[in-house]
Amino acid sequence: MGKEIKNDYRIQILSELDKSEINKSLIKNVYNVSQKQLNTLGQKKVYLKKPNTVNEVFKLFLNSKK
Amino acid sequence: MIDFKSFLEIKNLIDTNKINAIELVNDVTNKLETVGRSLNAVRFVFKEFAIERAKKLLEKQEQELPLNCIPLAHKELFQRLQKNGIGWPNEAGSRSREGLKSEKTAKVISLLDKAGSIDCGRLVSVEYAFGVTGHNNYAGTPKNPWNRDYVCGGSSSGSAAVVAAGLVPAALGTDTGGSVRLPASACGLFGIKPTQGLISRDGVFPLSVSLDTVGPLARSVTDIAKMLNVLVAEDKNDKSSVQVDKQNYLLELDIGIKGLKIGLPDSYFLDGSDEGIRIDVINTFSILEKLGAICLDAKIPNIENANDLNMLLISSEAANAHKNLVLEKHKLFNEQTLMRILAGAFTSNQEYKMLLRYRIQFIHKFLYKAFEEVDILIAPVWPCYIPTIKESDLGANSDAANLVRRIGHNTRPINYLGLPAISIPTGFDPNGLPLSVQLIGKPFSEKLLLRAAYALEKQLSFWDIRPDI
DSSP: OOSOOOSHHHHHHHHHHHHSSSOHHHHHHHHHHHHHHHHHHHTOOOOOOOOOSHHHHHHHHHHHTO | OOTTOOHHHHHHHHHTTSSOHHHHHHHHHHHIIIIIHHTTOEEEEOHHHHHHHHHHHHHHTOTTSTTTTOEEEEETTBOOBOTTSOBOBOOTTOGGGTTOBOSSOOHHHHHHHHTTOEEEEEEOOOGGGOOSSOOOTTTOOOEETTEEEEEOOSSSHHHHHHHHTTSSSEEEEEESSSTTHHHHHHTTOEEEEOOTTSBOOTTBOOSOTTTOEEEEEESSHHHHHHHHHHHBOOOTTSTTOOOOOOOOTTTTTTSOOTTOEEEEESSSTTTTSOHHHHHHHHHHHHHHHHTTOEEEEEOOOOOTTHHHHHHHHHHHHHHHHTHHHHHHHGGGSOHHHHHHHHTTTTOOHHHHHHHHHHHHHHHHHHHHHHTSSOSEEEEESSSSOOOBTTTTOTTTOTTHHHHHHHHGGGTHHHHHHTOOEEEEEEEEOTTSOEEEEEEEESTTOHHHHHHHHHHHHHHHOOTTOOOOO
């Protein structure tokens, strides 16, 4: 489908689905949805290197408000 | 017998010997089997187990336990392994998991046991908790007690239906993209999605390891607070679990909201909601002001993409967690669920890491801007009036796709942000179905949210308005 799939199980899923009775247009549809979401992600720039976890962000924020 | 009663009312009945725990369990389990099943809300009732438990509690006479003899039932994602080795079904609302049993007891279930509650059974979930309407063609689609033609919302649909029908005073649900708040709202209940990490997910069927949260649904704020008092505890078995100072969520519930700064976001939430919903939120905002809150316009960063990114994160983690079953039993999945999970199968490891990294940055930016001047944000829960089961059935009605896509518009970004939010019933729409708003707080501000919710509850006074069961 024009995209490199790196994980084995994902290749497996696609190959299983190809063999299955699932409507191929639905698989294509879901692929398109996924591409749209991945494109949204692809347009983002990550400039914040730290904090590393959601909880660290929370702590930092709450401490700054004390 | 205990229909529509609060924790306190049930406790009073027991303490004054007007009812004993065994009679109570008999009544509740019978009603779950009859009324609950007629609403398609119940998966499994464990009457024998519950009666044994009631007998033990009667022998112990531990009236000081916070939930002594309170009968509860929960979404079917919560595992229980009995001491005799019998595991309760662990099907997550899916034919693909038919016959699978619990291998442990969820931490939150153990905490509720320790607090003296009586677990009576498991309630219908949307398949894999991945859906917002409540449709489930395997376990059954729960009917809304306010009007059985309408959905309960999902994915904690069974939990909302039985609490709204007054069969149990509270139930646990899970919320990954709105799955506590949407059904609580559709059924006229309070439902809280806690801050990420506040309540353990150990032993709960996973959809998204980053986004899943556990939260209670109840008919009153006080009962939500009582549940939180029991449920909030650090758990080493849940990597997201955080240590917080022990709080009593009942304390200061009734001190009012004078001076509390509540903001109406200047973008996104109202823009994506229908006129009737917008009016209800603005009316509620005015009520909060009359109650003494300082109501402000809140400038929030652009969160337009949070919905898509939340969906991508859920799908990617669901595909990863359930790859084996997806591979082996894809024919047994509902087509819609399978497609939602498969949307995540195309995410590479590198993209997944980027997804997590970007989320942290997104939260960081949002917190500092959105809460610069306010303590709490107000927003709608549903962007539209509650739809009928028929009009929102994706399997039978292709026109439903747009409607269903919209439903999580106001809830998913809050999961993406990891923040706490409580849904609050505010009135009824022209079809007689409940309306609601959500209050969204800073991390770990559940106590403040409960205080504001309590003020609204007392002002709007819905306690005596009940669906005709």
